[in-house]
Amino acid sequence: MFELSEDHEMFRGVVRDFAESEIAPHSAQWDRERHFPVDLIPKMGELGLFGLTAPEEFGGAEGDFLSMCVAIEEIGRVDQSIGITLSAGVGLGISPVLVFGSDEQKQQWMPDLVAGRSLAAFGLTEPGAGSDAGATRTRARLEGDEWVINGSKSFITNSGTPITSLVTITARTGEMPDGSPEISTLLVPAGTPGLTVDPPYDKLGWHASDTHGLTLHNCRIPAGNIVGERGAGLRQFLHLLDHGRVAISALALGLARACLDLGTDYARTREAFGRPIGANQGVAFPLADLAVSVEAARALTYRAAWLKDECDAGRRPARELTRAAAIAKVYSTEAAVDAARTATQILGGNGFMEEFPAARYYRDAKILEIGEGTSEVQRMVIARELGLPR
Known part of the structure; x- marks a missing residue:
């Protein structure tokens, strides 16, 4: 069944030691100063936290998701901001590329993400589209061999750090046969002209977590930056x-x-x-x-x-x-x-x-x-x- 194995418990001990030595002593200060500890991310990468479920060919451990949850639990026990940084960095950052990306996309982005040398974000939520994800208003039109994207995203974790390399977004790319929006997933590299990272939010909590809105204005990316099938977003x-x-x-x-x-x-x-x-x-x-x-x-x-x-x-x-x-x-x-x-x-x-x-x-x-x-x-x-x- 789902009981933790001896290996899981040993892994818990390793993550707990890391959390208590590298994170806990600084949590209060990071929270007070609203400081995102960018230097911590490569250390977490060296421990293998971002690559727990990734294939070995990209530097991952090919571990199970239960190990991932043990790690998030132990990190979250001492600092929720760092816990959500890990959770979002893997679940919303790495996973879209790993699960749905092409071989070329994986080869390009996965090694640095798994190693903690960079972070990725997932842009789904918009000012008028949260729980109702189908109400996405961001649009992307195909012009020749480029997608041209216009729209905005809200509450995006890991979107504005100094090591953010990629934002995966959902956008309306057309209309389905039944008249509903065709929503696709697109990879937007950080620094792409037309992609603006909005000022950080003044949040109630998660002060050490990086959270921004994103604005896309005539943002152009290669046609090959679509993730999986068109309309599968x-x-x-x-x-x-x-x-x-x-x-x-x-x-x-x-x-x-x-x-x-x-x-x-x-x-x-x-x-x-x-x-x-x-x-x-x-x-x-x-x-x-x-x-x-x-x-x-x-x-x-x-x-x-x-x-x-x-x-x-x-x-x-x-x-x-x-x-x-x-x-x-x-x-x-x-x-x-x-x-x-x-x-x-x-x-x-x-x-x-x-x-x-x-x-x-x-x-x-x-x-x-x-x-x-x-x-x-x-x-x-x-x-x-x-x-x-x-």
């Missing part, structure tokens, strides 16, 4: 989305674990009325409930990750992953938000102070219920998988 996106939802579930699991550890340690040492506050049921019971949530989130996340590997191997139908990914994401992300609230409450006034990590956990948690499909969208998916009418 939405199908490609939906395929990758299941993977991304499991990865966000792993990120949420890491945050919930951090909140449980913080609240438990504080409850053991903070005294009131002559005894540790953890001796009071009003503190102990919420932590017990949080421990239950962490275990449930872990089971759902790991099972969904295992199912992804099973589906990739052809041993399970893809529909099983769609349902499991939605269930894992909606449960784990809402558990993380509850965990952040619980930890903040247990720390009392200290939980409201930025010098304690509870405040950062609280700010970082909310986006987990929104990115890669909102909680409402997950419930829609689950309801459809139950066979309920649309």
